[in-house]
Amino acid sequence: MQTGRIPCVLVVALLAGAAVAAQTQPRKLKIHISVDMEGIAGVVTGEQLGPTGFEYARFREFMTREALAAVTAAKAAGATEIIVADAHGNGQNLLIEQFPNDVRIIRSWPRRLGMVAGIDEQVDAAIFIGYHAGTNNTTGVRAHTFSSATLTRVALNGVNVTEGSWNAAIAGHYNVPVVMMSGDDAAIAEVRKAVGNIEAAETKRNLGFHSANTLTPQASAELIGQRVRAGLGRLPELKPLKVSGPVVIEVSFKNYMAAEILAYLPLFERTDSHSIRFRAKDMAEASMVMNFIGEYRPDITP
């Protein structure tokens, strides 16, 4: 029928219009970049890692340069939204004025989800820059987990974690895959063992806790850019690290008192003189408990 053909033509036109709109509308690609400092090229001792170190001011620049390399590469790979979390020391290391205007930066502590604060189901991919090996690793520059001053072991379901594998499991809770990391060779090997063969930029080879054979800052930044592009290119194939709940977390402290006092609470079971164990319904809850353990002091101000 003649009358029936008009709507048919309209439908075809509408479908064609929708297809054009879908092609021209940029696909959303939200990236979270967590930036630590021990794995930045050239970092070997405390002299680079905090405001009292004689090289800290320059190494903030290098840390910023490596983070910016990841930002630039993510944008080149199609990122439409980028969150950068300053995840080292006082959380106020990155030189924020050097970042493009459309990047959001998360600073200082305490904050929910710690080093990966800002991550949620809206994020499409996570990137770890400047990461280091865990505290139970016999190798790795400045190897520690969360706090070198207070913790000697953190384990998830019986397996020792590194900050990289812990944060990958938090990202996985929100269905976010880690696509790329940078750090020394020990840090990369540890995270790959937990999450699989993600892209990685080896910024240096560890020669000991306080020594390394390192790339220059510029070479490291260039390598990071290449590997971020490669990682985002593999996004369809890289899977989130899913750790199904409930999860069991074990924490060992350098000293006695934290384990003794935490065990007053029914949540915590004291497993030896320096250690406690707790159960959480998932990684998000486990992260909150770990934040509490790390941050709470009765004299905390303001």
Ligand SMILES: [Zn+2]
């Ligand atoms: Zn760290």
